[in-house]
Amino acid sequence: MADRQTRSPRLQPRTPAQELLDELGPVERFHDIEEFGAFGLPSGQVTEDMLPADAQGSNPARFGPLEKLHVFWFAGMSCDGCSVATTGATTPSVESLLLGAHPGLPRVVLHHPVLNMESGPHYTRAAEEAIAGTLNAPYAVVLEGSISDELAAAASGGYWSGQGEEPWGPDGEMRTVTASEWVARLAPNAAAMIAIGTCATWGGIPSAEGNPTGAMSLMDWLGKDYRSTFGVPVVNVPGCPPIGDNFTETVAAILYFLQGFGPLPEFDELGRPAWLFGETVHRNCVRGAYYEEGTFAQEFGDPECLVEVGCWGPVVNCNITSRGMINHVGGCMNAGGPCIGCTMPGFPDKFTPFYKRPPGSFASTTVSRMVGSVIRPLRRFSNNNLNREVRWDRQGATPSGFGREMPEPSAIAQVNHRFYDALRRSGDRGKAKADVWGKREEAPSGGSPEPRV
Amino acid sequence: MCFKTLPVEFDERGRATLRGGIPNPYDVTLTKPDVGMTEEERTARIARLVARNGHVKDLNMDPVTRIAGAMAVHVTADLENRAYLDSHAVATLFRGYEVILMGRDPRDAIFVASRACGVCGGVHAHAAAYAIESAMGIKPPPLGTVVRNMTEAAEMGYDNPLHLYLLAGPDYSESVVRTTNPELWPKAEAWKCPNVHIHGFATMADLMTALNPLTGKLYREGLEFTRLSREMVVLLTGKYPHPENVVPGGVSTTLTLQTLNEYHSRLGKIFDYAQRMMAVWDDIPAFFYEADDRFQLTGYRPTNHIDPGYWDDPHAYDATYENCNSWGEKRWSTPGVVIGGELLTTRLTDINIGWEEFVEHSYYEESSTTRFATDSLGNPLSPYHPWNKRTLPKPGAKNWKDKYTWACTPRWDRQVVEAGCYSRLLMTAKAQKMPESEFMTATGSGMRFLVPKGETGEREVEWRVPEKWNAFERNRGRAYHYLFSQLVALESLLQAYDMHKQGERRVAAMTPEELENAIPDDERVSVGWWGAGRGWLTHHLVMDKGKITNYQICTPSTINASPRDPWGQPGPYEEAVMNTPIIEEMSDPSSFTSIDMLRAIRSFDPCMPCTTHVHTGAGEVVREVNTCSCGGD
Incomplete structure (x- = not known):
């Protein structure tokens, strides 16, 4: 034999x-x-x-x-x-x-x-x-x-x-x-x-x-x-x-x-x-973006990317993170299970011992930690701005009962947001000079005094 | 507590010792159980009957369908006297999971052992985790245990309807009954179902039509509910049947409020269904018993059951063998042994030290050892105990008098015991030790359940210990076990909500790095006691220098499918078939379908895949392996 x-x-x-x-x-x-x-x-x-x-x-x-x-x-x-x-x-x-x-x-x-x-x-x-x-x-x-x-x-x-x-x-x-x-x-x-x-x-x-x-x-x-x-x-x-x-x-x-x-x-x-099976399971992983931002689960049960608790997803062909296990429910990493490569010809002996990070991940997680340390604060900054109604910006106050402790953006932040908005609106065709003849001259009461921010 | 066969005595503190003065206390020729009919007597009886009439048929049903895995049943049927004179259960499949586990890092055990069986998916992964935790001394945090209970309760929610409606149900369907028992059909058409107000079928004939395969309403509904429960499982495990979330010391599930809420909404749909299921499986026996009293004997065997308990108390479970009797008795389903209807013990150590496995009629050579004379508490162990057992495989020709199956023969105190999910009801009911619950009460003679309100109102139901365990009572018990497991799911979910409220989030005892450092170098011996869709499940583990040196799985279908033991006692399937009268209508011998045997066998919910496989070359054993298994050896 x-x-x-x-x-x-x-x-x-x-x-x-x-x-x-x-x-x-x-x-x-x-x-x-x-x-x-x-x-x-x-x-x-x-x-x-x-x-x-x-x-x-x-x-x-x-x-x-x-x-x-x-x-x-x-x-x-x-x-x-x-x-x-x-x-x-x-x-x-x-x-x-x-x-x-x-x-x-x-x-x-x-x-x-x-x-x-x-x-x-x-x-x-x-x-x-x-x-x-x-x-x-x-x-x-x-x-x-x-x-x-x-x-x-x-x-x-x-x-x-x-x-x-x-x-x-x-x-x-x-x-x-x-x-x-x-x-x-x-x-x-x-x-x-x-x-x-x-x-x-x-x-x-x-x-x-x-x-x-x-x-x-x-x-x-x-x-x-x-x-x-x-x-x-x-x-x-x-x-x-x-x-x-x-x-x-x-x-x-x-x-x-x-x-x-x-x-x-x-x-x-x-x-x-x-x-x-054309894609790696990491590409459609619900936790993939944690990898991009360089944050990783350290304990079992943590919500971040599972690579450091033994996930092989980035090098495994599978679609479970997008398809789920049954009726689109479940999926290994969706629930917190690190990928052990069970769809692969190398399974199981090229993946054992389990619960151990793949050695190949050291290089890429180090890089993504470095990149992530820059990206994360920038994203948090924009995220804060997007979590505000335009009206709140105008009024300078947030009416949420849950947000009593929420500080208003600092003067510097406001300048930055305005600069960011200007960038975003460059090339906005809404600024073109065409005559908007399909509405009344003046804005109806309660409407926006400044059309489009 | 005392053993009837084995010479083991107990002192007041419950410590076991071997009775003095017996030179070879475990010798199979010296320490024998009481045997009803010996193999010689049975053979002689068949020979007498064959000489008298020509209606004795020797038939081999291979494969038996609508069970999980590969199995054949051989019967000698006396069609004139309508009796099965002889029966042999044959496990026809081998794989070798324990062999593959041996020599590996213990961290591999959970994911490798899980693949022993894909029918009730998570049970082996969990049993392996319990064995590892006990060997390494890792106690999971309470929330980890709760998530495991939620997973495993939901898993039963898939397993029970699958069996009742896809596997066993068709045997009671219109398509079968009209063929095999046509005299029953007019009765079924006239018989008004007492539970019509719950399940909606006015007559038994309507109900039987709904059991028809593929198109019957109950068949289809059963399939849908297996899917719903599997959704509940994969919310926690990611994958079904093999879970991706079981780790030594807990689980790796990211448990958010959404997880709990999604689990809750799915569970909410189940209680209405559970009411319908119990109503259906209460009406079926009522009809059959009334139509023909002989159905009481279909699949009958005495009330000899064993179960190691299931679903731990999150605060009591500490992963130690030393305290196993205390945390074992706090399980939702109480461990125990019942012989002749009497509860003998609820202690896991008693269950463990009475356990032996024999290979007289299996394709193995005898290979017991005395490596461990006692467990870590000093209780004596048999050379045939899983910790001592090596199995030397010897595939060969089938011979009913000699070796005929890959299944081995587990016995407790050398007596034939049965495993089943319904055994959980029996132990828990008799022991009356279950944790306090608003929904479940053990009464000593049964289990009383409060079914919470769904679309239908709240209702109290009761399952009573049956006087005669037969095919109908196994199926009825399974329907009530469905409710039992779903109430455990509900209780566990409430515990999880409560822990969430307290801010408790830890689901595992260790990080992966701590786990790596915690693997011990000295020799450790442990057992993971758990349950499967069919009851009993144990993984016995020995590890040394940080690697697995012996691994033995024993599953419920190993117990139930076991062949004759060294004293000629037939295994549970065999015994149940031999007790089954042939009731089906036969115009002539060629119309014999053997449905009565099939009903008997299927009522156990046979599950044969977790069989072990071993390597031989050219008839010579080239490797010594330790084996035990489910279904087949």
Whole structure:
């Protein structure tokens, strides 16, 4: 296993997925569903057939050719956190994907162990059909969790991550089929392979130092040359957990493109949706301006920029500070959590130990402290002026009951503000000499004696 | 307090000692529990029945859906006599979080351990924080503890409706009942719901239709409320399921008045919903029991429960093992062990020293040690205790008589105990030690709650300890636990407002720099006692020279999904399935769906992801690892 972990992909004659399939041999038979009768089928039908007629009805071709798409969801070395995050998504939500509930959205027939009505062989039947080539619509595969090195476990007759049994053993014996094997068998004919979450996209924590299962990412598993039937390499939606909406929106964007009305979704060089992961999380951080002004949180819970309590935001690709976690609520730094880089291929080992400031931040925080020491007083000065009505300036008094202690600006400050106002108004077209004929000559009573300050 | 199986005695001051004169007090062949039916007797019975009729089926349901994680259930079903003769619960997934944690800086534990399970997100992060704080002697400021309680109570607000409406609910829906129990459907159409004035469904048939997957009103409403509660969580944690705000010694949440107010407005919507939820899950058992008395036995097992308590008293919690019995009993949810319906103890040290984990039927080699003979107070520890346990993995072929799962077998005093969020109601009700509250009272035989006014008026409700714990009572208990947790959320929010009023702002004990300097060099042993959506959660930690040298997670689904123990006692899932009568209608054996088994299993809310994984090469164990886990070993 060690060899499979360290050798360069360039030297690999076969991908790890091919190695596993070569070892396991071809699939020759499937479940005899008759034999199982209704076992594991408590509603008498599979989930898709239970949808109401409106949802099942064919999508008029107005928007595009696709009526539905099967999505097989597999969990490898997974905590189910990506599934949980996905159920939290709202734009679109998982239920609207499943019902095809938006104009032009093909219905998604999801095969997900946490959601489906059917269990056992009835649950795995659709995946069998996909492998056999008899499924009634195109399919995509979503992997949550890392791929485990099942060759290592198989050598001693066991497995790391099983999902279902199939008659694929010697002489048609039932054997546990691993998530890795399902993914390897389904990949060649899939319309898209989508990795959700940092485990599936980059290996994540299961592949961190001490990695006992040979865990790796979907890209590592399928290799550089993998292309889906639509010619797409592995799509990666990282995050630990990912933002649910990042995932459902990516799926929807791909579907809109396939329907013909959406633009080609742009993916970056690592297969991430470029429009979601193109910026560092710091650039849209609600605390980013503290960095600019050179003020930093020193204790946990402080409201300022979190870089010095261990935040890696300035060098991490993520959009959680602008999108929030769920329904635009939350976000790590929004709430006070320093970024630990959970969307990144280097997570976690390039970010540990946690709660320690990134060494690279010393240079930039020193500079921003210097710049900030100049900017902050200037801003405070202008801010004071803007916190006053023009009327108060004229009257020389602030009527706020809360502001009894608030001093009036000093003579010097007033001169400065006037100078600043003159600068601001230079080039104001309101000073042009055109005759304002659309109003009365004199200002109405109570109006401003000096139009525009 | 006394142990029934283990030879442990207590003096008047509650100190435990081993009874003298027993050479190997923890030897599994010497110290045995009372076992109902042995494995040999069970096998012989099945053989007799198979010889008599051909209706005994051996079936493997893999995967079981609508649970979290990967699980299979094997049953031997006698379709003629309508009984499950045998059952095996199989955890089919491994990852290796404890292995990855070992050798690391203790500061990594919170964020790494969190990823053990993404279903109830923050629980592992918190348990890890408690273990670290206890090992390093860091006491969080009261507001830090309050924020943790607010987070974890809100998390239950997501977890309970998810289970009741997305996972278990469909088993009681129109789509299933009409297929598996068609004789019930006319009854359901005629049955007037006693709680119609609360939930609005006139007949049971209406209610069951609302439980239908994806389109049912209750299904959809449940999903929406999981989102609302998750919004409450991320106001404090930034992210869900894995929180970004848990630090050793508190939290890093920037707690402003806006945070508290936003939390408050969302919480305000929940109490109306809680009333509807309890009304639904009170009517469902009432209907099923009335329709067929045998439903009392669906998923039945004796009242043997364990729970380490949940949600600390912000002023009492001091992070020490020495005082754990005192601060433990001040938790909102009282720790405890109930055997045969009787509360034996509420002391965390008793819970700890009675705890052992076995691997007879799991893919591991035996590997107990005697590294720690006692805890830091001098109470004796078993070689099978998590602090002493190493686990030597040995993946291999499945054999029901030998090894068949990655789950290990935790037992307390060598007895089979169950974990669940409803166990919190049981312990707290029986112990009557909970902190004073205007909204919650433990009565000894139940819990009385005052539901605050929302759109509907204030109302008093009561949950009573059920006579028979079965699938319906687990679900009903979960609905009442939803209210319990949301009242803890309310009490904690009021505490937070109060501390805010006093000008209290500190949420963490230390700055990052102080934390770095506080990591000790000597050997430290600790445990973080916490809870999850399914009850019990512990992280046992050993650190030395400032790094983690042993880390063991034990989760509720490890307990519930456990296989046979060394004495042949089946784990809780297995036992519950074997007690379940087959009630579903079958015109012939091919129409057997096994819904009764599924109802039994799902009522536990199985959550299998937090399983550990270990490394072997070519059948040889190349690394010794310490393991324990959730769901799977």
